[in-house]
Amino acid sequence: MSTLKALIFDVDGTLAETEEVHREAFNLAFAEAGLSWRWDRSIYGRLLRTTGGRERIEVYAGEIGATDVASAELHRRKTFFYNNWITANGIDLRPGVERLIGNARSQGIRLAIATTTSRANVESLLAKTLGPDAADWFDAICCGEDVSRKKPDPEVYMAALSRLGLGPEACIAFEDSANGLKSARAAGLTTVITPSIYTVFDDFDGAELNLHTLDEPLSFRQNPKLENLSRLTRELITLISR
Ligand code: XBP
Ligand code: MG
Numbered sequence: 001m002s003t004l005k006a007l008i009f010d011v012d013g014t015l016a017e018t019e020e021v022h023r024e025a026f027n028l029a030f031a032e033a034g035l036s037w038r039w040d041r042s043i044y045g046r047l048l049r050t051t052g053g054r055e056r057i058e059v060y061a062g063e064i065g066a067t068d069v070a071s072a073e074l075h076r077r078k079t080f081f082y083n084n085w086i087t088a089n090g091i092d093l094r095p096g097v098e099r100l101i102g103n104a105r106s107q108g109i110r111l112a113i114a115t116t117t118s119r120a121n122v123e124s125l126l127a128k129t130l131g132p133d134a135a136d137w138f139d140a141i142c143c144g145e146d147v148s149r150k151k152p153d154p155e156v157y158m159a160a161l162s163r164l165g166l167g168p169e170a171c172i173a174f175e176d177s178a179n180g181l182k183s184a185r186a187a188g189l190t191t192v193i194t195p196s197i198y199t200v201f202d203d204f205d206g207a208e209l210n211l212h213t214l215d216e217p218l219s220f221r222q223n224p225k226l227e228n229l230s231r232l233t234r235e236l237i238t239l240i241s242r
Pocket of ligand 1: 010011012013019022050051052053054079114115116117118121144151177180
């Protein structure tokens with residue numbers, strides 16, 4: 001009898017490398033509003049420590065002393081530009097993600113999402129990468145709008161567990177960032193990390209596994225260290241390696 005009942009995925013940086021699209025969408029919204037702001041990769045890499053796009057705008061505005069910024073409207077337009085780009089250009093899921101999702105579905109292991117990003121962004125990403133019905137494969141999709149406290153607070157993962165009707169001992173979380181790891185661990189979840197382009201140097205202390213990607217690392221099969229991992233994680237590795 002499988003201990004592992006559900007996989008809970010973060011979105012940005014975990015399902016796909018989306019942050020460069022987000023960054024350009026922010027810049028388009030700033031330009032449309034007549035602001036001289038432009039977030040290069042260095043600025044954005046620092047601002048990503050703040051989860052939530054509207055919160056990120058407000059942190060930056062505070063740093064430069066721009067007091068009367070319409071952060072909600074700027075973020076609404078940024079979300080428009082982001083989804084326009086994803087819908088027009090598509091984006092690739094990170095290696096191994098689609099296969100793991102397919103293996104889980106075929107083995108009756110449930111799926112959920114716990115993300116800081118906006119719901120519209122999740123819907124467009126799933127539709128463009130996995131097809132128009134993909135959102136229905138997930139028993140819980142918990143987004144930025146569903147919580148009052150964003151990652152690293154555990155609220156979004158607690159919401160996903162509640163909607164799944166499962167305890168953390170039956171699930172594994174997949175994350176790409178230190179904020180996401182803190183959030184998932186605070187919800188009691190075993191967490192697998194796949195660092196992304198902006199999080200390679202994050203502190204991933206407390207992660208069960210730190211993998212380059214979810215593509216099957218061939219070293220899994222014969223690695224004696226497997227025996228040191230929890231049953232839950234060994235079941236995941238079997239699922240990844242199917
Ligand atoms: C990453 C985030 C989000 C995105 C931008 O979310 O922190 O804020 O950077 O999306 P995840 P929004 O938890 O999926 O890694 O502008 O919609 O917030
Ligand atoms: Mg992420």
